[in-house]
Amino acid sequence: MKATNIVWHPSKVTKEDRQKLNGHKSVVLWFTGLSGAGKSTLSVEVEKELHQRGIRTYILDGDNIRHGLNKDLGFSAEDRKENIRRIGEVAKLMVDAGIVTLTAFISPYREDREMVRQLLGEKEFIEIYVKCSLEECERRDPKGLYKKARAGEIKGFTGIDDPYEEPENPELVVETDKQTLEESVKQVITYLEENGYLK
Ligand SMILES: Nc1ncnc2c1ncn2[C@@H]1O[C@H](COP(=O)(O)OS(=O)(=O)O)[C@@H](OP(=O)(O)O)[C@H]1O
């Protein structure tokens, strides 16, 4: 930390007060996985379902955040780490605001995801591994990026010539090359229901 002589200013309304007003817990649903695995698609559908149930939600999505808050960052390991650190801090603020926050970032490094887990309180970080084989992601190639990476037009593309470290103990694994989108959405919602997040 560079700044000194700074003091945390407490507010009179707490996170718990906000959660009580909302009628549900606040938490981060951290979707991680290869490009094209289905993080954005799944987070959008889960958000829609939650919204319909009266849950306050917000999505932080890789492509969108990189257009604004993180537009100074690229895809080196160092920049990806800083990307995830900032998202983690934003997600923490959103949880403090009482919101169910969905994030859709490749977040390829285990250490960076653990850093975010540590930022948040116990049970406030749900790691969801959006699992899909590289072959299937490449077949989908929704943005044509794998094709470019294979052609050498993009260097350091995750899964091609840059690493993706699979989660070791995620709260959930959704296998988008084996199950339907509807099944994956149901799996996430059921987890939230069974673990008391929606009341
Ligand atoms: N080199 C390289 N590697 C991986 N991905 C790349 C790269 N260059 C651009 N893109 C596009 O950027 C999206 C990933 O951004 P993220 O912020 O999620 O990446 S990371 O978490 O910092 O690794 C990713 O979006 P998704 O497909 O939604 O995952 C790509 O569209």
Ligand SMILES: Nc1ncnc2c1ncn2[C@@H]1O[C@H](COP(=O)(O)OP(=O)(O)O)[C@@H](O)[C@H]1O
């Ligand atoms: N079961 C599934 N779950 C999620 N996405 C799927 C599934 N089957 C096919 N898809 C397709 O795969 C693509 C995933 O792209 P996207 O959600 O942008 O992935 P990511 O955000 O991980 O890069 C979309 O075109 C989506 O329609």
